Amino acid sequence: MSSGDIAVAVRGLRRTFGDFVAVDSISLEVKKGEVFGFLGPNGAGKSTTIKMLCGLLLPTSGEGTVGGKDIVRETEEIKKNIGYMSQRFSLYEDLTVGQNIDFFSGIYGVAKGRKNERKEWVLEMAGLQDRRSALTGTLPGGYKQRLALGCAILHEPPVLFLDEPTSGVDPISRRNFWDRIYDMSHAGTTVFVTTHYMDEAEYCDRLALIYRGQIIAGGSSADLKERYMKRQVLEIDAEEPVEALEVISRAGLDGVDAAVFGSSLHVVVADEKVAVPELTRILDAAGIGVRKIETILPSLEDVFVTLIETS
Amino acid sequence: MLSRIRHVVIKEFIQLFRDRRMKAIVFVIPVIQLMVFGYAVTTDVTDISLAVFDLDKSAESRELFRRMESSGYFTVRYFAGSPEETQDxxxxxxxxxxxxxxRGFSEAIRKGRPAEVQVLLDGTDSNTAQVAMDYAGRIIRKYGRDLAPQAAEQGQPRVALATRAWYNPELLSRNYNVPGVIAFVIMLTCLLLTSMAIVREREIGTMEQLMVTPIRPLELMLGKTIPFALIGFFDMIMITAAAILKFDIPIRGSFPLLCAATAIYLLSVLGMGLFISTVSRTQQQALMATFLLYIPAVLLSGFMFPINNMPHVIQYFTYLNPLRYFLVIVRGIFLKGNGVDILWPQMAALLLIGLGVMAVSSLRFRKRLG
Structure with missing residues (x-):
């Protein structure tokens, strides 16, 4: 891969706060135009990493580039070439939609001739053409989120950082939001997104899982499932899922983890050939009717739970 | 750079005029302070209530009371019948x-002997008592001279005292107070508005958003202080106009000099506001910090209590107080017509403090952002 195809690259990036190691020597590469998912539980080091990439925080050691600019020496240059949107949708609620756009347009130094065009583009993208004079604070969450996205990309940055962009937004708005992200990615923008919604992680081209400051897995969603999921996942459709869970847990089978998943059970097993007859027998003995039992493709959540348990 | 600063300034003004509380700070504080200092807190002593205990009951004693009343300083409220009543x-x-x-007051006067009257004062309010004593003494002495000009001439002292108060001949406390309002209002509004505007951005998270844009800390700092500097000027002009038009206070010095001094003064107060924003996490904390700074600054400005009377340690502190210098400048320009030739030490001190405070605050401001 030539360096011209790389939007974000870091090597041995480390950041400590006193004795606490927030980010522990991570390395990663994000290709241009990619949607890169950065996953991990709260406090794993996601935000610290993003802050270092955006030039808000200097690394304790290690190096990296964003859009070809050095994250230690060229932070001012980086800021001109990135868009950043956080879960707080940091807009001015006491300014109107139009005033927010004009303000950020001015701060990003959007050229005079482009300003109007960009403004209209954002209004259309956010579906706010008719509400440009509305106070931002009065908008529903989904609109605020899209407006915040629009304000973060007024200057058409080649790299976009999204820090848990969809928290607190309804599912339809989330879907809608991801459609916009895809459009931008197709147009060549690199998107670096943190999330803890597993369904959103599935939308990403590639993923990295960070846990306790370290990247413990990386690759595409399919890669991860294949590489890290040595065991199989059975979906059991039983009459009394909660009771069934209890029965299975009490049986204390080796290498078997069960969890309620919607109205059914997901049971991770080492070998389905052994496990299926055994589970059927146990549930029968307990008098719980099993409607269906089958091997399914593990979800990312299954993968991550397994990965975190083994790390 | 200029364009980014301009956009922040515009944004601040839009937010300022949309926020009712902020608008109140800009427009209501000056009016209230003008009312309070222009009308209410006068240290002029007039209309002192007087009780008379007249044992002589003569034309001469009545003439004395009449003179007391017609002076305008005293009003006879009670005629006491006994010493106990007077005391009560x-x-x-x-x-x-x-x-x-x-008894015997009028007889003594007629016979050309020295006549005596007794004046009892409530000394709990020492300032008023002092002034009342002075007024009463003057009226009584004048009466004595009018009654017996020859005697008075004989006893005329060799050195005669002729007092005249310069710059404020009628010794109106309003002439002293109202120009001071300029200093107080600028300080209070600038401290409040600057610190609140910055802390609010931190509270709602827009500060973080601004930090990932190409805006530099210096640009943000200027964008955040210029609007309030303009408001400081606006307040100054408003109060000056009210002082001249409404309170008949003369402005004998140069208005451009007042503007220049205000600009220097703003450096310190905006710097202080900036400093407060770096030590406060919430708007409430900023508000508290503002008053923790403002009240001692006013008390130790020499406005109400002369600095020379303060303990030495405290006196050294007052040298760091920008109000101390600006009050001298404002009064000097309004009442004395002073120019730079006289006010330069105060202006230099103010500039020094302003630059120092600004330097410390902007360093802290940068650090907080980083």
């Missing part, structure tokens, strides 16, 4: 001064 009136605070004329 003073005890209960119904009168500030009691005047006792003994």
């Amino acid at each position: 009136l003073l005890d209960r605070g119904l009168v500030t001064v009691a005047l006792q004329v003994n």
